[in-house]
Amino acid sequence: MKNLQTKNPNYIRCIKPNDKKAAHIFTEALVCHQIRYLGLLENVRVRRAGYAFRQAYEPCLERYKMLCKQTWPHWKGPARSGVEVLFNELEIPVEEYSFGRSKIFIRNPRTLFKLEDLRKQRLEDLATLIQKIYRGWKCRTHFLLMKKSQIVIAAWYRRYAQQKRYQQTKSSALVIQSYIRGWKARKILRELKHQKRCKEAVTTIAAYWHGTQARRELRRLKEEARNKHAIAVIWAYWLGSKARRELERLKEEARRKHAVAVIWAYWLGLKVRREYRKFFRANAGKKIYEFTLQRIVQKYFLEMKNKMPSLSPIDKNWPSRPYLFLDSTHKELKRIFHLWRCKKYRDQFTDQQKLIYEEKLEASELFKDKKALYPSSVGQPFQGAYLEINKNPKYKKLKDAIEEKIIIAEVVNKINRANGKSTSRIFLLTNNNLLLADQKSGQIKSEVPLVDVTKVSMSSQNDGFFAVHLKEGSEAASKGDFLFSSDHLIEMATKLYRTTLSQTKQKLNIEISDEFLVQFRQDKVCVKFIQGDQKNGSVPTCKRKNNRLLEVAVP
16 A cells, blocks of 8 residues: 555556457447446546545645746745645635645546646746747847947947048158158259269369370280280291101101011011912912801801891891991891881781771871870771661661761761850761761761862860861851861871872871861851860860850860
8 A cells, every 4th residue: 555655546448449450440339338347437436426636735736836926936835835825826616626634636627627728828828938038138138249249340440440540641741751851852962963073074084094094005015915926826836837847757757667567577478478389279268268258158147047036027126247248238138137027017917907007107197296196096996987877776867878888987076166065976987978967866967078178177285176177169168167076086087088088189188286267157267275274174175265266175
């Protein structure tokens, strides 16, 4: 019982809404049957006959103290007295409640519900009061801060205004002082200059006189020096002539001594040959010479056999010549060997490979040391058909419209003549024409005969922009020249050059310059290539500046 008295027990009964154990199904007959036979109605009647609610004085006063002005916010007396004052203030009938030793007992639940409603309403009023007080405090704090800020700003502004006025006054005073001092200084300067000119007049006359005397003395000294130098030169020439005569004498003496030694050597050789001629045949010397020469040549070829360089045409290694008299033979043998290994290297290529190398050679002659993009294209084979039109059913209509052999099929960016923006186009090169088609639909947009192409222009930088110039007055040039951007610029320009040469028997002009003119309708526009900055990224960008200028920023 002591344990129960410390708790707040509740009477709980569980009611099953249906026998299916399913949600959202309420069987009224089943619920009424459970209420009737579980004795719930009897419990309610018993509860109503007594007190429906009981609670200790301290929690009751703590919960409902805001309903009375005398108990709010704090009650300083006993909790029971506070509850009595609270219930008297609320005018609750005496028969509705009863006071125990430690608890209050409420008979009717409606009384409890009324207390809860009053408490809820009062809490809302208290919340409104707290909000009102907080907002008032916040606005007052903000007002005080603004007032303080206004005072500080006004003080600083007055200080600034006074400082500015002081600076203006000071500046004006300095200007006036400077003008007065300048006037005084100029007056003194004029007086000093006059005095200086008077003093310098005497000095100038004296200087001219001293200068005249010095020049006379200088001319005299120069004349003496020339006379002394002439004597020294004559003496040097005489000594040189004497030394040269002595040198000629010594050379002649040396030549005579050498001639005596040579004649003596020849005389000894003649004596030896005469003495030993009887022991040898008359032509033995010639045979010995031929045998020695043949052995040297044989040894030379055997050594060359073991020292031959590789069969690569770019290998420039070659053994050094062992004897001076074989110099011409050595050079001729090197030339023959190089021609032979080049022929061996060419013989291993098919006709298709020969055509590829011819195109690479043509590209080297056109762009090497001229276009910065060329070195990166050397290792890339020329494919031509980057866009497989024959295998793509989307381009069947485009394939049927072209009867010639397609040399290049590539997607390029065509630069808009009006604003410099790019549009994707299919670039097709045949034996006789240059065609542009829409990438999505495959419809031919432009067709240019190769005889109307006069020039191709590009920059010297590492970009893929190039312009195709058309013959003025031709039907294809009605809108002007074309400006493209491609990832395979070197290949496209090379194939266009070779195809035009084959078709027209004339070389296509390839202009490489960072600034060139193009014809856009009736206007001549300058295409200028500049160095781009970091905000443009790593891709070249094109922008139309005005009617006469189009800039391409290259990273």
